[in-house]
Amino acid sequence: MKFTLDMLDWRALAPGVNSCEHWIQWAHRPDADKFSGEIPKSAQIPMMTARRMSIGSRFAVDIGLSLLENYKVDAAIFTSRHGELEKTGRILHNLANEEPVSPTEFSMSVHNTAAGWLTITGKNPLPVTSLAAGDDSFQQGMLEAQSMLSAGASRIMLVDFDGQIPAIYNESVNSEFLPYAVAIILTAGDTLQCERVSMPDEHQRLPLTQSLQFLRGYLSATPVFDVSAGNRHRWQWSRNL
Known part of the structure; x- marks a missing residue:
């Protein structure tokens, strides 16, 4: 499987890494430690609205709104492996302890919460979709964006994010690079090429999520870099310089 596209712009957020300059420095440090530092305050979301969001959703909506200030897009795609697990974990904890469940938390525990918040907060009736495909979620979002661009869309915004993971999942989820959000503006083109490549039987799994x-x-x-995708294949990216 191969496809091509162009990338116009990007934004990203994580604890202690909240400016484009910081992210460029981080990108040139392959041995960078896990994210640490203060959770950045929202620059685009009203305070009372931000307080109702999970950290992952707030990051996703904040950088999505930042890009939409400068670009008009035909649709937005949100990808997340864990979605609103932060809120779902609290709900399950309350149920297990026979405690009341917050109606607000329940209503905002669905996987497309961040996508909905983007349209509401930005007052933008933008077509949105939410995808989850395990640790391959970001790349599946790329395929969705490429299909939209092939069908005639001019610009697509892809937002990948994950929030804080409840402690009960620590043994099964690598959370050292959480929470975070990455947003990119994509158009049709051939500057970036992507190809799915079979993996060897033994390979090193990276702690970074696909979008990072x-x-x-x-x-x-x-000129060439890889994005891992589970145990069977990887995605090889190259750029037409």
């Missing part, structure tokens, strides 16, 4: 692997490769200006 992609952002590091893109910002480091290497």
Whole structure:
């Protein structure tokens, strides 16, 4: 499987890494430690609205709104492996302890919460979709964007994010690079090429999520970089310089 596209712009947020300059520095440090530092305050979301969001959704909506200030897009795609697990975890904890469940938390525990918040907060009736495909979610969002561009869309915004993971999942989820959000504006073109490549039987799994692997490769200006995808294949990206 191969496809091509162009990338117009990007934004990203994580604790302690909240400016384009900081992200470029991070991209050139392959041994960078896990994210640490203060949770950045929202620049685009009203305070009372931001307080109702999970951290992952707030990051996603904040950088999505930032890009929409400068670009008109035909649709937005949100991808997330865990979605609103932060809120779902609290709901399950309350149920297990026979405690009341917050109606607000319940209503905002669905996977497309961030996508809905973007249209509401931005007062923008934008077509949105939410995808989850395990640790391959970002790349599946790329395929969705490419199909939309092939069908005639001029610009698509892809937002990949994940929030804080409840402690009960620590043994099964690598959370050292959470929470985070990455947003990119995509158009049809051939500057970036992507090809799915079979993996060897034994390979090293990276702690970074796919969108952070992609952002590091893109910002480091290497001609070819890989994005891992589980145990069976990887996505090889190259740029037409």
